[in-house]
Amino acid sequence: MKKIIGSGLRSIFQFCTRKIVIKLILLFTSIIFLVIGVLTIISYKMLEKESRNSILEASTNNLKLVNKSVRKYFDEISQFTAPQYRYDPIMNALRNESNDHSSMAYLEDYLRVLFYSRTDVEAIYLYLINEEKVYSLSRDDVAVKSTYNASIPSQYWFGQAVKDKKNRYIQPLLLSRDTGYSQLGEESFFVFHRVLRNLVDRNPRAILSVVLNSSYRDEMIKDSPLTEGAELLLLDANLVPYYGNSQKALNHLNDMAFRDRLNDLQEGHFTWSDGSEKYMVIVDVEEQAGWRMIKLIPFDEIYKAARMNRDLSYSIGAVILSISILLNMLTANAITKPIKLLANKMRRFSEGAFDVEVKVRGSDEIAYLSNQFNLMAMRTSKLINEKYHMKLVQNNAILKALEAEINPHFLYNALQAISTKALKSGENEIRKMVDALALTLRYCIRGKEFVLLREEIQHIENYMLIQKARFGKRLHIAYDLDESLYEVKILRLTLQSLVENSVKHAVEKITSPVTIVISAHSNDRHTIIRVTDNGPGMKRERLMQVRGSLREKWEERQQENESIGLKNVNTRLQILYGEEYGIEINSDESGTDTCMIIPRAGGEPNV
Incomplete structure (x- = not known):
């Protein structure tokens, strides 16, 4: 073991004496340590004495002030009683x-x-x-x-x-x-x-x-602030305690030696140890009533500032030796800082912030890498914007196609109704139907995409005039609408598609009279427009098929699907407003209930 230690020491000595630069570093380091060590010890002893005298003077003055306040307070109470x-x-x-x-x-x-x-x-x-x-x-x-x-x-x-x-x-x-x-x-x-x-x-x-x-x-005790570990006692002339800031302070009174020191010392200070800690005890005695204010301050707390100054001095020497290490760290940081900045920008880019840009300084390899990253981010952002624009154009085209599919189907039914009426009635009725048809066609081909609910209801009236000519007393329509909702904006021809669905699947299926009720109400987020009929309804299997078709994407629809009108409206609403909105349908033997859910205020879509 001794051989290993000796060999290690020789290796260290040889390393330290091999180069003159190491010798100079060791020489200057030894001188610095010697100077700092001597100055630290001298300043530490001076600060110890300064701290003790300063705390003694300040605490003595504070205790005198508190003792005067105590006497004044008891005199006030005596006068008061x-x-x-x-x-x-x-x-x-x-x-x-x-x-x-x-x-x-x-x-x-x-x-x-x-x-x-x-x-x-x-x-x-x-x-x-x-x-x-x-x-x-x-x-x-x-x-x-x-x-x-x-x-x-x-x-x-x-x-x-x-x-x-x-x-x-x-x-x-x-x-x-x-x-x-x-x-x-x-x-x-x-x-x-x-x-x-x-x-x-x-x-x-x-x-x-x-x-x-x-x-x-x-309030009086506040005039004698206590540092950490300090204790305060208020005693009368017979050393009976009236106040102690802690149980530890009161425990000192159980020691007869401590009480003897208090009796011997009328005023001033003395050193006291309870076996675990050493204190400076400062005593102030009120002259008339003999009230005693006693403050015990641990010497560890008194010399705390001196120790901190000594430790600071030792730290200065360590800092001086660390300057060379710090210089290396600064150099490394100057190299790695641009890389860290580039990595941070790349992380933001991966999170979806495609408009990031790295500031390029210099012309080294890191600058070249930053330029290439900026170029990649710019091209990626351009491609994404082009893709988004194409998606908007595509959605708009789908909307136009969906709207266009409604008109031929309705026109066919309208002409069939006019033909039927022509066979059953005279020219006056035909004129009314033709007027209604003209208004209906003009409403269908108008350029406005959004209309007021009031305008859609007027269109429904013209539509029902034609249908009543076809079905006679078998068809009835009723309204349950709040007047405030007449000004809500909805997509043109959507409500007419729901009414047409009731005509097709309720009125046409049975010979007994059918009543179609159009109602609307609003809650905190939605406006719900409901079309209800008392027709034969749908079987559960058929209802599940219709609901399934509403959940399908428009591109996946079947061309022969009987619920193409509802699918059309549902798709338009979800494209324009989001998947939260659309068509909901319920049906049983008592009839069918179809709801159109749109935003509370209706209006323009959230594209």
């Missing part, structure tokens, strides 16, 4: 509360005034000592309630408040929320107990307990 000018009316109400309803009402009003005068009041309790009676008012129940509670004098805070010279006691709720009253919420901060005494005999008559939430406390 003092009866002041209401002392005599309150004492009078307390004496007469048990037998005077107005005294009871006065106490309730007094509690309400206190409750609604501050937003941080969570609940108020007034304990009448002799009567063992409690008046209460809280956010959960804004009505003043009265109950009896004989356990209040046994509470610790009761004894502390009664014996206090200032007739008050501030009860913290951080470690225990037991007040003898109802259960307090999680947002409660402390309870301020105020003893109301009789001035004559100095005996306590009642205790006013005000529960304050943490809203004001949170």
Whole structure:
């Protein structure tokens, strides 16, 4: 193993000393590393000291500011709970509360005034000592309630408040929320107990307990921002905690050594370790009431900026050594960037964007490849446009052919009807039929591709005049149309084909009277025009054949198909509007129902 390691080291030494350029690189690299290393260590130590002093000064000032705010806040609450000018009316109400309803009402009003005068009041309790009676008012129940509670004098805070010279006691709720009253919420901060005494005999008559939430406390704490891992404590003069930003901060108070350090140090800072982490502990003591603001900052967080600067300095050396690698990367990128751009354009081309074009720079092989790609894209786009134009011309030709097939079939039936009528009636009837035929022929040969539904209905009237001459009372027609739909544009001669289909397959098949009903309605997307007859209908097999023929492409149709008229209309609609539209047909022994589905507003096609 030693031989392998020795052989490897010799190979490295020989490689490093083989060329003078490598020797120079190693020499300059060693000097750079030495300079950067020494400067980094010096700056790191200086930044450590600077960071510590800066954080100590800023935190000390912040704690003093917060401590002043805390004292001011408790003074406000003390002033807030003092009866002041209401002392005599309150004492009078307390004496007469048990037998005077107005005294009871006065106490309730007094509690309400206190409750609604501050937003941080969570609940108020007034304990009448002799009567063992409690008046209460809280956010959960804004009505003043009265109950009896004989356990209040046994509470610790009761004894502390009664014996206090200032007739008050501030009860913290951080470690225990037991007040003898109802259960307090999680947002409660402390309870301020105020003893109301009789001035004559100095005996306590009642205790006013005000529960304050943490809203004001949170605003005060904002003046002492905490970095990551920092902890904050608010203690009274006896080191009783009123606030701790974490359980870890409160756990420090369980260590007697930590408490001794706090008692020994009235103000300033000291270093403390809990075994897992080392802290700088900053203490500020309020002069009058002895409130203590304590901030514990991990040294890891204090020296974080110094470590970042040290790491940055080390990184600079690595960057300097990496410059040569970076130059190679830039050179490679200059070569591959045009190829990546060309590949991206080719990907867009494969996705259907045939109008892409690559910007050509220079005259090298990549530029030549880009020119050839641009030429290919231009030719492909030209071919696709030509193909699309040919498809439009083809579809238009199919539409014209479909329209042309309707007229001869209808003309044949019309002439047959006129011939039949000529044999049965006089010249006046023939004149009417000829007029109707003239109007019909003029409507068929007019150049407009789209007509209003109203115009198509008028054409149907002329058509039915001729057919009634043929079938007499066997043929009836009815309409169920919304007047607003008369202005919808439809393809010319489409509705007439549906009516003609009912005449051919209903009226001609039976001798009993047949009624053809034309109706129309619209929904959010479609206008549906329906032609219904009460003829003999179609058998299921025939209905399936007709539906199958509607699904066939026009080029695949059978020339002898009896449903050529419906197929014609269906194909025209689908070419013009899309496969969502067209003809639907249903039929049974009660008759046949044929629907023509077009866009809601009708109109020009979506080519």
